[in-house]
Amino acid sequence: MTSAADLLTELTLQEKAAMCLGSTVWHTAPVPRLGIPAIMLSDGPHGLRRQPDGNQAGISGSLPATCFPTASALGSSWDPDLVRRIGAAIGAEACAQGVAVVLGPGVNIKRSPLCGRNFEYFSEDPLLAGVLGEAHVVGVQSQGVGACVKHFAANNQETDRLRVSADVDERTLREIYLPHFERIVIRARPWMVMCAYNRINGVPASEHRWLLTEVLRDEWGFDGVVVSDWGAVRDRVAALTAGLDLEMPPNRGVSDTAIVAAVHDGTLDEKVLDQTAQRILQLVDRCADPAPTGFDVGTHHTLARAAAADCAVLLKNDRQLLPLQPVAGDTIAVIGEFARAPRFQGAGSSQVNPTRIDVPLDELRTAAPAGVTVEYADGGEQAVALARRADTVVLFLGLPAGDESEGADRWHMHLPEAQIALLEQVAAVNRRVVVVLANGSAVEVSSWDRHAGAILETWLSGQAAGGAVADLLFGAVNPSGRLAETLPVHLADNPSFLNFPGEQGHVRYGEGVFVGYRGYDATGRDVAYPFGHGLSYTSFTYHDLTVTVTADSSVLVTCAVVNTGDRPGKEVVQLYIGAPPSPVARPVRELKAFTKIDLLPGGSETVTFHLDPRDLSYWSTRHQRWLLHGGTFHVSVGSSSRDLRLSVTVDVPAEAFPVPLTAESTLREWLADPEGAAALRAAVGADADGNPTGILSDPESLTVLGDFPLTTLTAFPRLGIDRHVVTGLDIQPRGVAGPHALHIAEDEGAPT
Numbered sequence: 001m002t003s004a005a006d007l008l009t010e011l012t013l014q015e016k017a018a019m020c021l022g023s024t025v026w027h028t029a030p031v032p033r034l035g036i037p038a039i040m041l042s043d044g045p046h047g048l049r050r051q052p053d054g055n056q057a058g059i060s061g062s063l064p065a066t067c068f069p070t071a072s073a074l075g076s077s078w079d080p081d082l083v084r085r086i087g088a089a090i091g092a093e094a095c096a097q098g099v100a101v102v103l104g105p106g107v108n109i110k111r112s113p114l115c116g117r118n119f120e121y122f123s124e125d126p127l128l129a130g131v132l133g134e135a136h137v138v139g140v141q142s143q144g145v146g147a148c149v150k151h152f153a154a155n156n157q158e159t160d161r162l163r164v165s166a167d168v169d170e171r172t173l174r175e176i177y178l179p180h181f182e183r184i185v186i187r188a189r190p191w192m193v194m195c196a197y198n199r200i201n202g203v204p205a206s207e208h209r210w211l212l213t214e215v216l217r218d219e220w221g222f223d224g225v226v227v228s229d230w231g232a233v234r235d236r237v238a239a240l241t242a243g244l245d246l247e248m249p250p251n252r253g254v255s256d257t258a259i260v261a262a263v264h265d266g267t268l269d270e271k272v273l274d275q276t277a278q279r280i281l282q283l284v285d286r287c288a289d290p291a292p293t294g295f296d297v298g299t300h301h302t303l304a305r306a307a308a309a310d311c312a313v314l315l316k317n318d319r320q321l322l323p324l325q326p327v328a329g330d331t332i333a334v335i336g337e338f339a340r341a342p343r344f345q346g347a348g349s350s351q352v353n354p355t356r357i358d359v360p361l362d363e364l365r366t367a368a369p370a371g372v373t374v375e376y377a378d379g380g381e382q383a384v385a386l387a388r389r390a391d392t393v394v395l396f397l398g399l400p401a402g403d404e405s406e407g408a409d410r411w412h413m414h415l416p417e418a419q420i421a422l423l424e425q426v427a428a429v430n431r432r433v434v435v436v437l438a439n440g441s442a443v444e445v446s447s448w449d450r451h452a453g454a455i456l457e458t459w460l461s462g463q464a465a466g467g468a469v470a471d472l473l474f475g476a477v478n479p480s481g482r483l484a485e486t487l488p489v490h491l492a493d494n495p496s497f498l499n500f501p502g503e504q505g506h507v508r509y510g511e512g513v514f515v516g517y518r519g520y521d522a523t524g525r526d527v528a529y530p531f532g533h534g535l536s537y538t539s540f541t542y543h544d545l546t547v548t549v550t551a552d553s554s555v556l557v558t559c560a561v562v563n564t565g566d567r568p569g570k571e572v573v574q575l576y577i578g579a580p581p582s583p584v585a586r587p588v589r590e591l592k593a594f595t596k597i598d599l600l601p602g603g604s605e606t607v608t609f610h611l612d613p614r615d616l617s618y619w620s621t622r623h624q625r626w627l628l629h630g631g632t633f634h635v636s637v638g639s640s641s642r643d644l645r646l647s648v649t650v651d652v653p654a655e656a657f658p659v660p661l662t663a664e665s666t667l668r669e670w671l672a673d674p675e676g677a678a679a680l681r682a683a684v685g686a687d688a689d690g691n692p693t694g695i696l697s698d699p700e701s702l703t704v705l706g707d708f709p710l711t712t713l714t715a716f717p718r719l720g721i722d723r724h725v726v727t728g729l730d731i732q733p734r735g736v737a738g739p740h741a742l743h744i745a746e747d748e749g750a751p752t
């Protein structure tokens with residue numbers, strides 16, 4: 001059978017140009033005369049938003065689909081298997097609705113708690129975002145439909161989102177804003193990647209050749225289609241040349257005309273167009289297989305409920321207020337509008353039209369033991385009166401819907417004042433107050449935390465969140481979520497605070513790699529609740545940490561974890577690495593591996609983690625590669641980034657990476673290398689007694705001039721390093737290990 005990919009040579013120039021654009025807001029361009037069909041794309045990350053035919057442009061009114069927990073919640077599950085199953089369920093729904101590619105997952109890093117789309121993203125940490133993003137893609141694509149990873153890259157705010165330039169250095173890009181994309185592309189092989197709206201260092205993401213071609217395709221081997229975010233293309237020909245395949249929505253009559261004209265006038269090589277057309281034809285072929293299988297709405301709702309329960313984070317649980325264990329005759333006061341009209345997703349392109357909605361109040365009534373009364377008040381005087389006579393209060397708080405939408409950042413982290421006032425009034429008459437939070441991005445808790453006996457953070461957890469809350473509060477499910485982002489005491493503590501959302505068209509990522517907990521730990525700040533934190537109704541102990549370093553600098557870590565409580569429970573075992581002082585500033589600790597384990601009371605498990613040299617390395621901008629700086633590393637395992645239960649140190653040898661010495665290398669760099677020093681001494685010469693001459697005879701000058709490159713020193717008289725000395729040194733070109741090799745220890749020039 002002829003595949004679409006075989007038809008490239010049959011296409012006219014006009015047809016190829018047309019294929020670089022959609023035919024509608026949600027379809028690729030068909031070529032009917034060759035039998036090449038259009039395929040359909042639809043949002044989004046936590047459920048399908050498949051617009052009915054005839055209502056292509058709007059956001060609301062999509063066909064009903066299961067609204068699974070948003071990424072803000074799934075991030076807190078720390079459970080790739082769960083995320084994979086949800087991906088598979090979304091893939092099945094896509095298949096049933098004729099959708100070929102699902103526009104998700106969204107994996108951008110939560111640089112600031114204020115980003116309006118944080119609810120669509122997993123974490124402030126690239127490893128966690130990468131592991132979960134990979135699982136999502138694998139799940140979706142297991143159903144024969146494509147996933148589209150977005151938004152590539154450095155798309156971390158909504159303010160001025162179509163124009164702003166994210167000004168970020170390469171090391172920070174490589175260590176924080178790209179590794180999760182890299183992992184997903186290499187391991188899960190998504191069919192599509194969506195470029196971001198914003199600029200990166202002044203260049204629109206849609207025209208960023210380094211990102212879209214050199215890094216994404218040449219380095220990572222991406223073989224799918226790059227699609228624009230909707231409206232991200234400015235200059236179609238520049239975008240095509242940079243590696244952007246598909247423009248959405250299509251600017252028909254303009255972009256295709258420009259492509260044809262550019263081929264005619266020679267500014268666009270037709271081979272570039274052929275490559276793009278070929279990739280789109282391959283995508284059409286990839287989508288040819290799935291036969292709609294249908295799906296069971298009830299089964300998916302049950303999955304959504306179990307998932308929501310595994311995502312909730314028990315932030316606090318004084319005197320074991322939870323799980324609730326009411327007896328006949330008790331009254332539980334349920335207070336707050338969100339108990340009747342739950343918030344479970346954010347606004348914008350990811351908004352799903354749910355198949356059904358669990359109402360928390362109804363679910364609590366259903367789950368309450370016989371003889372227990374569940375009474376409701378929405379707020380105000382009646383709420384206080386109800387709280388006064390109730391045995392326990394369950395107070396639903398959270399962010400108003402208007403605070404969490406694509407297109408707008410927040411400018412503070414506070415809950416509405418009226419909610420805090422209600423909490424204070426309720427807490428004044430009842431000491432047993434459980435706060436249930438619903439919000440898709442971090443909120444400030446420190447100012448009101450003391451009024452709550454327990455706080456359950458449910459995030460925006462999809463259509464079954466209400467049922468999950470009942471499961472968690474009454475103990476049918478033991479909480480096992482862990483924070484995927486730090487909750488700071490104050491917004492101003494956040495490392496990006498002074499550089500968010502930027503000004504005059506630029507946002508400077510001035511905190512560098514010190515994003516989230518990397519920043520709070522570096523400055524030693526108190527936080528409200530640390531990255532990785534989350535309580536359980538049971539308890540876990542850690543034992544027998546072993547760390548082995550192999551000859552190739554891989555690290556093998558094992559550790560035993562025991563459930564010491566009286567309930568089954570899940571623990572997220574987190575492995576953090578602290579690097580030795582290095583030529584570049586390194587975080588105090590970084591998450592390098594984790595696993596979620598399920599233990600019966602008294603049960604234990606030995607977990608094993610493998611790290612490779614890259615996990616210990618930093619990105620050397622100077623050498624354009626990962627470098628392992630040797631020394632003593634701290635290896636810690638624990639229950640959160642600030643609850644490290646066991647730690648050991650291990651010595652890891654430096655990577656043998658010879659760096660060529662050149663005329664631009666400094667005097668200190670030459671002298672630090674034995675062969676380089678000998679060559680330089682020989683070139684400078686010695687006096688009659690054999691002692692060095694010039695600067696080499698004067699240690700004090702070395703202190704002052706040691707960081708001068710040799711070329712600069714040639715301008716100074718009487719130092720002995722003149723032009724002839726430098727040319728005579730047999731200097732090797734940069735990037736080639738020459739006879740004078742310097743070890744990396746002194747390399748980057750900014751020791752910490």
Ligand code: BGC
Pocket residue numbers: 043044103150229230349
């Ligand atoms: C969003 C994308 C979305 C696309 C299509 C854009 O505004 O940024 O995430 O997939 O619209 O709805």
